[in-house]
Amino acid sequence: xxxxxxxxxxxxPRNVGxxxxxxxxxxxxxxxxxxxxxxxxxxxxxxxxxxCKFKTFGCGAAVATSSMATELVxxxxxxxxxxxxxxxxxxxxxxxxxxxxxxxxxxxxxxxAALWDYAEKNGIKIEGLSKPKSDIxxxxxxxxx
Amino acid sequence: xxxxxxxxxxxxxxxxxxxxxxxxxxxxEYYGNPSSLYGFASHNKDAISKARRQIADTIxxxxxxxxxxxxxxxxxxxxxxxxxxxxxxTKGKHIITSRIEHHAIMHTCDYLAKKGFEITYxxxxxNGVIKMDELKAAIRPDTILISVMFANNxxxxxxxxxxxxxxxxxxxxxxxxxxxxxxxxVPINVDEYNIDMMSASxxxxxxxxxxxxxxxxxxxxxRSFVHGGAQERKRRAGTENVPCIIGMAKAAEIAHAHMAExxxxxxxxxxxxxxxxxxxxxxxxxxxxxxxxLPNNVNFSFQFVEGESMLIMLDMKGICASSGSACxxxxxDPSHVLLGIGLPHEIAHGSVRLTxxxxxxxxxxDYTVDALKEIVAQLRSMSPLYEDFVKKQKx
Numbered sequence: 345x346x347x348x349x350x351x352x353x354x355x356x357p358r359n360v361g362x363x364x365x366x367x368x369x370x371x372x373x374x375x376x377x378x379x380x381x382x383x384x385x386x387x388x389x390x391x392x393x394x395x396c397k398f399k400t401f402g403c404g405a406a407v408a409t410s411s412m413a414t415e416l417v418x419x420x421x422x423x424x425x426x427x428x429x430x431x432x433x434x435x436x437x438x439x440x441x442x443x444x445x446x447x448x449x450x451x452x453x454x455x456x457a458a459l460w461d462y463a464e465k466n467g468i469k470i471e472g473l474s475k476p477k478s479d480i481x482x483x484x485x486x487x488x489x
Numbered sequence: 490x491x492x493x494x495x496x497x498x499x500x501x502x503x504x505x506x507x508x509x510x511x512x513x514x515x516x517x518e519y520y521g522n523p524s525s526l527y528g529f530a531s532h533n534k535d536a537i538s539k540a541r542r543q544i545a546d547t548i549x550x551x552x553x554x555x556x557x558x559x560x561x562x563x564x565x566x567x568x569x570x571x572x573x574x575x576x577x578x579t580k581g582k583h584i585i586t587s588r589i590e591h592h593a594i595m596h597t598c599d600y601l602a603k604k605g606f607e608i609t610y611x612x613x614x615x616n617g618v619i620k621m622d623e624l625k626a627a628i629r630p631d632t633i634l635i636s637v638m639f640a641n642n643x644x645x646x647x648x649x650x651x652x653x654x655x656x657x658x659x660x661x662x663x664x665x666x667x668x669x670x671x672x673x674x675v676p677i678n679v680d681e682y683n684i685d686m687m688s689a690s691x692x693x694x695x696x697x698x699x700x701x702x703x704x705x706x707x708x709x710x711x712r713s714f715v716h717g718g719a720q721e722r723k724r725r726a727g728t729e730n731v732p733c734i735i736g737m738a739k740a741a742e743i744a745h746a747h748m749a750e751x752x753x754x755x756x757x758x759x760x761x762x763x764x765x766x767x768x769x770x771x772x773x774x775x776x777x778x779x780x781x782x783l784p785n786n787v788n789f790s791f792q793f794v795e796g797e798s799m800l801i802m803l804d805m806k807g808i809c810a811s812s813g814s815a816c817x818x819x820x821x822d823p824s825h826v827l828l829g830i831g832l833p834h835e836i837a838h839g840s841v842r843l844t845x846x847x848x849x850x851x852x853x854x855d856y857t858v859d860a861l862k863e864i865v866a867q868l869r870s871m872s873p874l875y876e877d878f879v880k881k882q883k884x
């Protein structure tokens with residue numbers, strides 16, 4: 345069902361973890377649908393993403409797209425990171441089964457959400473970035489698991 | 490992969506070698522059409538009659554009450570649609586079923602609902618047992634059928650079939666049970682359990698795929714579902730699937746000869762697995778009751794992790810299992826059975842079903858529990874839900 349690249353990124357996910365005092369953190373998805381991605385960005389003074397980590401609750405495709413997305417944005421400028429679309433993530437993984445395409449959307453949204461958080465923290469506006477819709481951190485914070 | 494541990498016997502079983510052996514002559518030696526006149530073919534007719542009797546004997550039925558079909562779904566479709574056709578114009582259009590039926594029942598009910606039938610879905614309790622008071626209250630003068638599965642395919646819960654059947658009969662309502670997971674795994678007697686129609690499937694008990702049967706009590710006059718030749722007493726046309734019928738009868742014979750022994754062995758392994766997982770993996774739960782479940786069924790939920798990820802990792806360790814997560818089912822919603830017993834979505838997404846066979850060993854179980862421990866820990870270490878949970882604990 346999955347490409348070799350997807351399986352590789354699922355079995356050996358790159359950049360799993362947290363960044364303490366991250367420049368930006370974004371959480372997207374919904375536990376109800378079975379996918380949650382959290383992306384941590386460490387952005388330097390020149391606006392270059394020095395480090396990127398993730399945590400994901402979800403299926404094989406969700407984990408693999410998160411992993412690939414971190415690889416793709418690392419070392420990029422904010423503007424370059426905005427160009428990492430779900431299509432780019434999917435292509436880098438040699439494709440996803442049709443039913444899993446929504447997982448790659450989540451990866452793109454996670455990057456955007458983390459960048460939005462960074463912009464808000466620094467009181468800046470990032471050209472071409474609008475507030476991500478699916479940030480769950482506020483409404484689901486109090487939910488008991 | 491060195492060794493495979495197959496723990497998905499509720500999905501399908503390995504056809505037993507004795508079953509294959511019994512089937513083989515019917516491909517190349519006795520290949521005649523049982524409907525043909527010559528002696529060569531009539532051997533097959535006798536073989537089918539014998540198989541029908543063998544199967545009838547296992548459930549206390551008469552030979553002529555066993556109708557061979559293509560499997561569980563075919564039997565379920567026949568029972569429901571033909572009952573609807575038989576009684577829809579005269580008695581009524583109301584059917585009662587449970588919230589946790591197999592898709593073969595659920596989607597047939599959806600289809601009948603589109604055709605003007607009214608379906609009442611009875612809720613189950615936290616262990617998946619149907620709520621008898623709700624069932625009782627749902628009965629109406631125009632109720633034509635109650636269909637409740639014998640045992641659930643995901644969580645293994647065994648329903649109070651005897652009581653449901655009695656309730657149906659007190660009210661003059663036909664009672665059908667989908668016994669696909671139960672037949673040949675627990676004892677069934679159609680008279681004792683008040684069953685009017687019962688679906689079964691060969692490949693769930695070491696028979697082959699593509700064969701099953703529908704038990705129809707004498708006097709229940711549902712009509713043919715497949716029109717054509719006069720096979721199956723004119724109620725199910727099509728040349729008999731002779732090798733598979735012979736194989737299924739052989740499988741039923743073996744299963745009934747070993748049922749007590751297999752049950753004892755499977756229950757010991759099942760309970761060992763449940764004990765270890767609940768003791769050794771924190772934030773895990775058993776779905777379905779502790780005792781009132783199929784001897785070979787285990788179903789766990791592990792909080793903060795997702796089912797499909799677990800299945801892939803289990804597969805990498807050579808373990809075949811299944812899950813009720815949305816991703817595993819190919820939809821956005823997790824299993825209706827797990828939601829039916831009241832699990833929140835995120836817990837239902839983290840479920841794993843493991844179903845044993847008579848070939849499973851205690852070593853397999855221990856290996857699987859060890860693997861689960863490792864996998865759950867690994868996936869939790871990368872789960873944002875677990876991260877949040879741990880942070881909340883520290884506060």
